[in-house]
Amino acid sequence: MRFEVDGRSVYAATGAVPIQRARAEELPLVLFVHGAGMDRTVWSQQTRWLAHHGARAVAVDLPGHGFSEGPALSSIAELANWIASTAEALGDPVHVVGHSMGAFIGLETAAQHTDTVASLVLMGLGAAMPVHPDLQAAADSDNPLAADLMAGWMHGPDQKFGLNPTPGMSMTGTSRAVIETSPKGVLANDLTMCANYEGAADAAASITCPTTLVLGRLDRMTPRRAAQPLVEALGHARVIELATAGHAPMMEEPNVVRATLADHLAACR
Amino acid sequence: MVEPDHHHFDTRALHAGQRPDPTTGSRAVPIHQTTSYVFDSVDHAAGLFNLEVSGHLYSRISNPTVAVLEERLASLEGGVGAVCTSSGQAALHLAVATILNTGDHVVASRNIYGGSHNLLNLTMPRFGISTTFVDPRDPNAFASAILPETRLVFAETLGNPGIEVLNIGAVAEVAHDAGLPLAVDSTFATPYLMRPIEHGADIVIHSVTKFLGGHGVAIGGVVVDGGRFDWAADGKFPTLSEPYDGYHGITFTEEFGTAALSMRARAEGLRDFGGCMSPANAFYLLQGVETLPLRMARHVENTHRVVEMLDAHEAVSWISHPSHASHPDHELASRLYPNGAGAILSFGVHGGRDAGRRFIEAVDLASHLANVGDAKTLVIHPGSTTHQQMSAEDLASAGIGEELIRLSVGLEDPEDICDDLSRALRASQKS
DSSP states (O other): OEEEETTEEEEEEOTTOOOOOOOTTTSOEEEEEOOTTOOGGGGTTTHHHHHTTTSEEEEEOOTTSTTSOSOOOSSHHHHHHHHHHHHHHHTSOEEEEEETHHHHHHHHHHHHOTTTEEEEEEESOOSOOOOOHHHHHHHHTTOTHHHHHHHHHHSOTHHHHOOOSSTTBOHHHHHHHHHHTSOTTHHHHHHHHHHHOOOHHHHHHHOOSOEEEEEETTOSSSOHHHHHHHHHHHOSOEEEEETTOOSOHHHHSHHHHHHHHHHHHHHHO | OOOOOOOOHHHHHHHTTOOOOTTTOOSSOOOOOOSBOOOSSHHHHHHHHTTSSOSOSBTTTOOHHHHHHHHHHHHHHTOSEEEEESSHHHHHHHHHHHHOOTTOEEEEESSSOHHHHHIIIIIGGGGTOEEEEEOTTOHHHHHHHOOTTEEEEEEESBOTTTOOBOOHHHHHHHHHHTTOOEEEEOTTTHHHHOOGGGGTOSEEEEETTTTTTOSSSOOOEEEEEOOOSOTTSSSSOHHHHSOBGGGTTBOHHHHHGGGHHHHHIIIIIIHHTOOOOOHHHHHHHHHHHHTHHHHHHHHHHHHHHHHHHHHTOTTEEEEEOTTSTTSTTHHHHHHHOTTOSOSEEEEEETTHHHHHHHHHHHOSSSEESSOOSOSSOEEEOGGGTTTTTSOHHHHHHTTOOTTEEEEEOOSSOHHHHHHHHHHHHHHHTOO
């Protein structure tokens, strides 16, 4: 669907279920936020299922990503404000489900806009997200190598072999294509934002809303140990560790992530 | 500069899409000879039928053995996914039927497999889809033939039977400038010799029956989705960018983005047309794919030996293979195909149709049959077999003369192949 936020057109997947006004406690509004260089489709294993299982699901393309109008924003704080505006446009507080850069955005939004964020489910994150200089250099020059590097690093070792839960699909091939087709300059901008964001631990320490962390033990982009400061700062967060997942549990372990979302939303009621 | 962390091509030919079976430890890909799959619950079943969750529900739509082959071919081609079909022709039909509607138009190379020519020239018009055929060596000819209702550009990476080498990048640019996808049939090349997506193609079709299988025991096809084409850009492709009642208003580009084509091809195309690959055939074809790099290298090596022999033979009037200096695409092939431009060639025999018939009847090691890409050397006379439905005018337009012999060079000892062909050529000159 298309809607407007701050005067610009935003595109989102909703599982082909129209988003309607409803009582939030009966039909929670779940906002999926993708990571660097990606788009709404990284949540395709959760959006449509959730839309048919007791929630309003909105997987957005961030500004300048996917089919959303640009320009891309240039800091995690700006994106947090944008999420708050998006929630306002949709008319309800949102349960933010964020991946990687999207998880940073979720943390910052929950810290800065406490009335906007009902809860958080975050995956593929650490207290900091330093970017490999070769990846940043490739992204800065819009070299397809950047997509290739990310596709190789973001998935667990099993995905080097494949056996995608979706028959016939190549997970690394899909990730590479999503990043490769992102508008010029977007990935470089996103990676820079991730590397420059230093507020994750402080944001986590101030967050009181229900929070679930989904952490892959085989995550090479944000290793499990990198998330420990956030686990400690959040204190109350439920932590789900996945033994075989890498940096993208929503793609690698879609069934577990769906079940985790259902449990999380049930606990929020 | 750090290198991408992926397995290399030869490793993926053996492993992509499969891990040892977690229940039995089976190292080989098991043949899941089943029609259907037990659901966990009513909710699980409903989710599968409504594309809310992924998994197998009925083997016409997906099957674990077939899925390994699909993922492996997607990996080798560099695509986002693949859909296997009952044959290569079913793959071309699946691609066309997924993308096009009544009233739409195709611009296609005129030098394509006779069956593909029939589908586009004779059969699809019955369903309101027309095709203009053009010279594959002229990217401007593709551009000139594009109409407002054109929705697809189609060609073979290596033409049949003249082995015209498609300038994939140039034709892709023509297609993309017009907002159209480029689909290529890359059966003769295989991903070992050519990966068209890297050059700009959007869809890659194979008859997996041929070199990918390599053994000549199973029929199959595949549509590989490159995932780079923007189907939603300008409303030309409503099957992908508009809500579809078949799954309660789903819009494939909205939900699946780069995977929109492959998801619709499976969810609608296999569900409704039913041209699925059997799990047993997928198993056979996987055995072939495992040795693809080794076989293709040998196919190419043997082909070069055969071209040398034919070049020196007095009964041969001409040779058409991109490795030969006389081939119009020799230079282009050297650039695009550093590992060789395949193992299929054609040549003319002095003496026309009668000499051609005597040659075919005199070969002993080479087999006379309607196939290519087998481990064994194959010969055929296209004018009387694979391309016989084409009119004399179309045959001439496609460069297929009465004297033309098509040869698919196998993996036998090259001396034995050359001896057999040389002896048959001598026999062809005795009236």
